[in-house]
Amino acid sequence: MLTIHGVTRSRASRIIWLCHELDLPFKQVPVIQAYRLANPDAPDAPLNTHSESFLKLSPAGAIPVLQDGDLVLSESFACTLHLARKYGQPLGPGDAIEDALILQWSFYAVTSIEEDALTILSNLGKGSPRPPEAEKAISQAAERLLRPFRVLDDHIARHGHMVGGRFTVADLNLAEVVRYAQGHAGLMGRFPALKVWLEACQSRPAFQKMWQARLDEPA
Structure with missing residues (x-):
């Protein structure tokens, strides 16, 4: 096990x-x-x-x-x-090309999105009204995320999923990183395909089961 x-x-x-x-x-x-x-x-x-x-x-x-x-x-x-x-499938790669694409999108999540998305999450959690330095950090991180979110939004609008036209581990990995910025309504509102995709990922029973266990843990 x-x-x-x-x-x-x-x-x-x-x-x-x-x-x-x-x-x-x-x-x-x-x-x-x-x-x-x-x-x-x-x-x-x-x-x-x-x-x-x-x-x-x-x-x-x-x-x-x-x-x-x-x-x-x-x-x-x-x-x-x-x-x-x-x-293996359906969440894993079906061939070497899918494997390479899953790696690409997973690395993209870590290198181009995660740090700024975490900055948004951590500073949004500082309450309201937030101190000026927190607002500045959120604004700057959101600005840096415009390009990678535009890349994702365009890809999802054309393909529905990240790899192979189906939900794979690439979607899961990216969704868990994009989630950190989900509380920034103004940012997410600029990317409708990305927003709908993230909501669909999080509506999956497996995510809901994990999320309920997370909520049940002591904060």
């Missing part, structure tokens, strides 16, 4: 969503981020990314970590891509 180390309120959500899509049973070890704890090194601290037992598994001290038999794998997209390849 697969083991996913990491709470659902983390990038482990990507792997959990995929496992639900593929009907893969898994065990989840709820390793929490050390920064969420007042004293992660306290003797009574819950299992976290500073815990000695976890660091033996992941010297980088980062979640998620996937164990698949003898394979111990970190980096959330490496984990989702591995599982999609291993278990």
